[in-house]
Amino acid sequence: MDTIDIFRELRIPNPAEFPVEDFFKVPFTHHIHIFSGVKDTKARYYYIHRCAEEKLSAKALAQIIKNDDFAKLANLPNNFGLTLNDEVMARKAVLAFKDSYVLDFINTEEIGERDKEDIDERVVEKQIIHNIKKFIMEFGKDFAFVGNQYHLEIYSEEFFPDLLFFNRELNALVVVELKTGKFKSGYLAQLMTYLRILDDKVKKPHENPSIGIVLCKEANRSFVEYVMQDYDKPMGVATYTTSQETPEALKDALPDMDELKKLL
Template sequence: MEKEPEKILETKYNQAVQTIKTAILQSQYQAIKLINKEQLTLYYGIGRYISQNSRIVFWGTGAIAYISNRLQIELPGLRGFSERNLKNMRTFYEEWQLLENNSAVTVAELNEEVTGIPQIRQLQLPNFNSFPIEEFFQIGFTHHTAILSQVKNIEERCFYIKICATELLKVDTLKKLMKEDLYHKQGSLPNNFMAKLSSAELAQRAIMAFKDEYMLDFINVEELGARDLEDVDERIVENKIVQNIKSFIMTFGRDFSFIGNQFRIEALGHTHIIDLLFFNRELSSLVAIELKTGPFKVAYLGQLNMYLRLLDDFVRKPNENPSIGIILCKSADKAYVEYAVRDYDKPMGVSTYKTASDMPERLRNALPDIEELKKLL
């Protein structure tokens, strides 16, 4: 396609400025302060307009930068319409245009006002049974941009949209979860939740609440003077967790409240001690964690099952759901655990964990040693 003269391009750019400016003012008129849904629909419409003119019609390489600068001049104090953000709007449209009933709208099909300036059509979503429309509008544009930049599969995108909306995640937390590949890890820990919890909905929430593996990078076995984690007493590791309880809860997930370690239950003439006890608000359940420094053993399930029975009978409140147990050990054969856990009547699962010493050698070598850090401090 032959490039158009510079003057003609500038005229088109100015028309684009007026078109986007009109859409912004109309949106602000509908909602004095841009609420999330209004903002997303506006950004989607602008993204469509920019995409159709920059992909289908030749605008030139400097078009978006020019439009952004002119918008700042014509609407002083305007935020969110930098060159980068305008490109993000284009991506937002192009990645989600499948949501529209008619996504093949061309520039010529846009309704024109009396002024001759085309209107920007905003997002109109169809009624998809499986698409989380409500959650889609609940999360911010920055969250959407982060998801689109790292996730290509639509089911995976919907997963992160839902978790952002329900757990009110910050963008940094969202990026961390995507980096950890939560989508593929969630629900993969061996458990008996579906069979032992009172409803499928509660069981699904329980599955979502726990991971199959946790990175407890605040535990450094070498600093404890051991060559291998199995050489370390479980109470030492437990104390490390308690000392770093905030980090542990942030690693474990949202909605966990720490009740205590070495939690004692006096019942039937015997004393029982649970390593770590939490309460999860989302599940409305007590969560008992038994910490093991070695590989999984079947005997751990019987011990945990007894603890859960005691919690339900002597600790749990009437309005709470059944207590849930997690064995947190160094390694486990998932198929073996799945087979073994079926015969126990209390809801429980088995997760594994890694410590700082489990990091790949190339990453550990890239870190300064403890003495160097002390000198820097």
């Protein structure tokens, strides 16, 4: 692919959206990677912008295209772009989380005969703690477990967020609040309190702002994004399924956890 081929491939539907300045900052080899490996116009603009902003090597560009970073940007309902001043940091935060997790090591059928809806967050939390290595493997790379029911105190008021992690890539504390039911707007207010205290009392001076994630069974994305826009701390909402909720066809397609650990 030569220069003429690249410009022929541009097919700019809306010239006003084309990142002209970024385009001329990106080396020719990088453009070849983008225009030969990416077909969606908006995705191409995204990778051009990242190359210009982060001065990516050709190898690093090829890797993020392979990882399909552009597609992942739309996954997690979040306010990172509004609450994290650094655009690179905001993008890394989006890529650090998924919109849905398969916690296949949690099997509520083995807990007892009670109704699934009666199984509270503490039960799920205990199973996650018992299987913390598996949870981190599902949650993503660079997460280090700090503690559960982590004690926070401010003005003689005590709080105990469910799970606290530290993410090395983000250089930030990550608090995860577990909910076994449908998302409620009040969960964000609860998370906001935790993040405020973490930033004031726990976060180190060299660390980035703490990030909060509500992990619940069900969430209306449009509603989450609507109520989240007035919060000034970085947070997102993800959902999860447990082992007995995973379709049999999908279970057969998923690698066995023990086998996966051997491969890793």
